[in-house]
Amino acid sequence: MKAFILERYGKQRALTLAELPTPALRDDEVLVEVHAAGVNLLDAKIRNGEFKLILPYRLPLVLGHDVAGVVVKAGPRVRRFKPGDEVHARVDDFRIGSFAEFVPVREASLALKPQGLTMEEAASIPLVGLTAWQALVEKARLAKGQKVFIQAGSGGVGTFAIQLARHLGATVATTTSAANTALVKGLGAEVVIDYRTQDFESILRDQDVVLNSQDGKTLEKSLRVLKAGGRLISISGPPDPDFGRDIGAPGFVRLAMRLLSAGVRRRAAARGIDYAFLFMKADGRQLQQIARLIEDGAIRPVIDKVFPFAATNEALAHVESGRAKGKVVIRVK
Numbered sequence: 001m002k003a004f005i006l007e008r009y010g011k012q013r014a015l016t017l018a019e020l021p022t023p024a025l026r027d028d029e030v031l032v033e034v035h036a037a038g039v040n041l042l043d044a045k046i047r048n049g050e051f052k053l054i055l056p057y058r059l060p061l062v063l064g065h066d067v068a069g070v071v072v073k074a075g076p077r078v079r080r081f082k083p084g085d086e087v088h089a090r091v092d093d094f095r096i097g098s099f100a101e102f103v104p105v106r107e108a109s110l111a112l113k114p115q116g117l118t119m120e121e122a123a124s125i126p127l128v129g130l131t132a133w134q135a136l137v138e139k140a141r142l143a144k145g146q147k148v149f150i151q152a153g154s155g156g157v158g159t160f161a162i163q164l165a166r167h168l169g170a171t172v173a174t175t176t177s178a179a180n181t182a183l184v185k186g187l188g189a190e191v192v193i194d195y196r197t198q199d200f201e202s203i204l205r206d207q208d209v210v211l212n213s214q215d216g217k218t219l220e221k222s223l224r225v226l227k228a229g230g231r232l233i234s235i236s237g238p239p240d241p242d243f244g245r246d247i248g249a250p251g252f253v254r255l256a257m258r259l260l261s262a263g264v265r266r267r268a269a270a271r272g273i274d275y276a277f278l279f280m281k282a283d284g285r286q287l288q289q290i291a292r293l294i295e296d297g298a299i300r301p302v303i304d305k306v307f308p309f310a311a312t313n314e315a316l317a318h319v320e321s322g323r324a325k326g327k328v329v330i331r332v333k
């Protein structure tokens, strides 16, 4: 099969198009013929070598975490999927590789493609959809009537999280630049702050939940717009000791996480705020719940641009530009 491989870590290092054997299937996996692959900043960060401690991959490696396609083969322990099924998934860590013609996916991480979506739309959903779900539903238990501040509302995570928060009945505030105001309002944001000209700290107060996806300075300011008893969930770091334990990180990595997050955890505790780092996980059942919301019309995919498979490096560069409005997808078949 054709696949884009990472041969050596490095910033802006191009992936190489290569011919590889189709990956061997484990008993609890299906083989998916990739029709479309979603591109995430995580792919670029792994390529840069920024995730070596958390995700120690051996090279060469096929990147790509999001897939939509058709099941062509099922392992002997697979019960819920069969060849011919149209599916999508965030593939598991250490089993990634959707920038290729075929990728194996664990049954537990897979869901049927939401009805009415194209393959490109279906490939745009899993990683950001699960991130928003695990942050707002699982960790924050966001409830009707609460106030949530979702940073970067025009990005991949933001466009999904705004819609999910609205569906849950929360009032949404978000940041973006002026050109994207109409987009985020259309998704359900009520308070829209232009981060280039306005300071969210002077506008927001008493938020129940903040979904932080930006830098350390933004994280600190986020603490000050939350009310006591609120929750600060960060998807851009710093990782906390719970996360280190969850992934079974070695002692020195866990110590590093404890130290990196000590300041924000201390300042959060002093204000009665719960700080948590989230690194989203593959989860087919949650993806199925998300599919229902899409089929009911509560959430729609937002796609910035679809690139042909041959332009996988350009797609990655576009995501890295930080200007994407919603998701970037690669059409593989």
Ligand SMILES: NC(=O)c1ccc[n+]([C@@H]2O[C@H](COP(=O)([O-])OP(=O)(O)OC[C@H]3O[C@@H](n4cnc5c(N)ncnc54)[C@H](OP(=O)(O)O)[C@@H]3O)[C@@H](O)[C@H]2O)c1
Pocket (backbone or CB within 6 Å): 040, 041, 042, 127, 128, 131, 151, 152, 153, 154, 155, 156, 157, 158, 175, 176, 177, 178, 179, 180, 195, 213, 214, 234, 235, 236, 278, 279, 280, 319, 322, 323, 324, 325, 326
């Ligand atoms: N931990 C996890 O599980 C997890 C999961 C997913 C993502 N992430 C991380 O979360 C972050 C966001 O991911 P993403 O995929 O949503 O990114 P993205 O799609 O690349 O975000 C691009 C958007 O961010 C906006 N933006 C850029 N700088 C901003 C700022 N200072 N304030 C507000 N908006 C800004 C841009 O709007 P303008 O063009 O208007 O500037 C653009 O629309 C990344 O760091 C990513 O690695 C973590």
